[in-house]
Structures are given as structure tokens and as C-alpha cells.
Amino acid sequence: MGDIIMKAERLVKTYGRVVGLDGVNFELHRGEVLAVVGDNGAGKSTLIKCLTGAEVPNDGTIEFEGSPVRISRTQDARDLGIETVYQSLAVSPALDVASNLFLGREVRRPGVLGSVFRMMDTKGMRERARQELSELGITTLQDVTVPVENLSGGQRQAVAVARAAAFGSKVVFLDEPTAALGVRETNQVLDLIRRLKDNGVSVVLISHNMPQVFDVADRIHIQRLGKRAGVVTPESHSMTDVVAIMTGAAAA
Numbered sequence: 204m205g206d207i208i209m210k211a212e213r214l215v216k217t218y219g220r221v222v223g224l225d226g227v228n229f230e231l232h233r234g235e236v237l238a239v240v241g242d243n244g245a246g247k248s249t250l251i252k253c254l255t256g257a258e259v260p261n262d263g264t265i266e267f268e269g270s271p272v273r274i275s276r277t278q279d280a281r282d283l284g285i286e287t288v289y290q291s292l293a294v295s296p297a298l299d300v301a302s303n304l305f306l307g308r309e310v311r312r313p314g315v316l317g318s319v320f321r322m323m324d325t326k327g328m329r330e331r332a333r334q335e336l337s338e339l340g341i342t343t344l345q346d347v348t349v350p351v352e353n354l355s356g357g358q359r360q361a362v363a364v365a366r367a368a369a370f371g372s373k374v375v376f377l378d379e380p381t382a383a384l385g386v387r388e389t390n391q392v393l394d395l396i397r398r399l400k401d402n403g404v405s406v407v408l409i410s411h412n413m414p415q416v417f418d419v420a421d422r423i424h425i426q427r428l429g430k431r432a433g434v435v436t437p438e439s440h441s442m443t444d445v446v447a448i449m450t451g452a453a454a455a
């Protein structure tokens with residue numbers, strides 16, 4: 204297994220009197236798929252938000268590639284090579300596939316057309332979008348000029364994941380990417396996750412689906428009541444064991 208690419212210690216996040224994270228440690232290895240599981244409200248999304256700049260923790264430290272980092276905005280995470288697909292689907296329905304891929308990092312046309320007149324390099328972005336999608340093995344999206352609202356749920360999710368994966372990311376966080384998907388579409392997203400891993404990218408997958416977790420994860424981080432209750436592997440523990448740790452019926 205690879206070295207540790209990202210690490211957090213004693214993360215605390217409170218919302219008024221509600222404790223979202225209660226001193227959570229987190230380690231992510233290079234090129235692994237780490238599942239994060241736990242009951243509703245266990246702090247999974249809060250953990251991901253604190254690691255990706257969507258929320259700022261009240262306390263605790265984060266290291267990336269061995270150096271302490273401050274991630275106070277999502278752009279800080281992006282600058283480090285960390286991309287995130289949040290639980291609420293992160294695509295804009297009215298925009299086409301290519302525009303969604305480049306949302307927030309639009310490419311301007313060269314020269315004064317771009318710098319002064321702020322004109323977009325639409326052709327270049329479409330070209331690059333086609334290339335990225337085919338490199339990711341997404342073959343169900345023939346036409347990158349189609350508005351995302353016309354795509355199926357699975358294709359939309361594929362666009363969100365592709366967006367996260369397309370820009371040379373080192374780490375991709377996915378918060379319940381398959382929760383709303385059918386079997387075939389879920390398998391597409393799982394294939395994408397495996398492909399990212401094959402390319403050396405670290406993937407953090409939040410999921411309630413135990414068979415799915417046991418299918419793709421190298422390690423499993425178990426959250427319970429705002430704390431990390433344990434870290435196990437599909438080899439060391441059964442699904443029943445993991446559920447028991449999640450619910451507090453057993454210790455890790």
C-alpha cells in the first residue's frame with residue numbers, strides 16, 4: 204500500500220451546541236479506496252467538508268503530502284489536487300457536459316479576446332472534455348454539447364465524478380455518489396472509482412451500501428457519533444462486524 208498522502212488529527216467541528224466532529228483522526232494512503240461508513244448524522248459529510256474546505260474545523264490539524272496545510276476554502280483543496288463530489292449533486296442542469304466539466308475553471312481564448320473581452324475558449328474546452336471523458340472510459344456520453352438536464356441520473360453522476368477526476372487530481376472525495384442510482388449506473392460509477400485507483404488517485408467514498416463498500420474499498424473508516432470508531436479492512440472484518448461497530452454493538 205502507498206504512503207500516507209493525507210492525514211488529519213483531532214478534528215473538531217461544532218454547529219452551535221451540536222457536535223459534528225468530536226476529535227477525529229483520518230489517514231488516507233496514496234492510490235487506495237478508503238470507504239467512510241456510519242449511521243445518519245455520524246459526521247461523515249462533516250468530515251469530508253472539513254477536509255475539502257467546505258467547512259473550517261474549530262480545531263485539529265491537516266497534513267497533505269507530509270506538510271501541514273490550511274484548507275479554508277474549496278479552492279485551497281483544489282490547488283492541492285483534491286476534488287470533491289458533495290452529497291448534493293454538484294452539476295448545473297442547464298449547462299452542457301463540457302461546461303459542467305469546466306465550471307469554475309473556464310478556459311479563456313488566447314490573447315486580448317480572452318484577457319480583455321473574457322471570451323471563452325468553447326471549442327478548446329469541448330475538445331478537452333471529450334478527451335478527458337474517453338480517458339476515463341466514459342463511453343455513454345457521445346455528445347459533450349448536450350445539456351446535463353437531458354442526461355440520465357447515472358450519466359449526470361458520471362459527469363460529476365469525471366469533473367472531479369479530470370484535472371490531474373491526487374485525491375477525490377465522493378459523498379454517496381450512487382445513492383440515487385440504479386444498478387447499471389451504480390456499476391458505471393464503481394468502475395470509474397476503480398479506474399481512478401488504477402491511475403494512482405486516492406478515492407474517499409462515503410457510502411451506506413455495505414456490499415458496495417466491501418466490493419471496492421481497501422480500508423474502511425467507521426464513524427460513530429462524531430468520532431472514528433475504528434478502521435478495518437474487508438479482509439479483517441465481515442459486513443456484520445462493521446455494522447456492529449457502526450451501531451456501537453461491538454468495539455473495533
Ligand SMILES: Nc1ncnc2c1ncn2[C@@H]1O[C@H](COP(=O)(O)OP(=O)(O)OP(=O)(O)O)[C@@H](O)[C@H]1O
Pocket residue numbers: 218221222223241242243244245246247248249250
Ligand atoms: N450546517 C449544519 N448546521 C447544524 N448542524 C449540522 C450542520 N451540518 C451537520 N450538522 C450536524 O452534524 C452532525 C453530523 O452531520 P453529517 O451531515 O456529517 O452526518 P452524516 O454522517 O453525513 O449523515 P448522513 O448519513 O445522513 O449523510 C449531525 O448531527 C448534523 O445534524
Ligand SMILES: [Mg+2]
Pocket residue numbers: 247248249290
Ligand atoms: Mg452525509
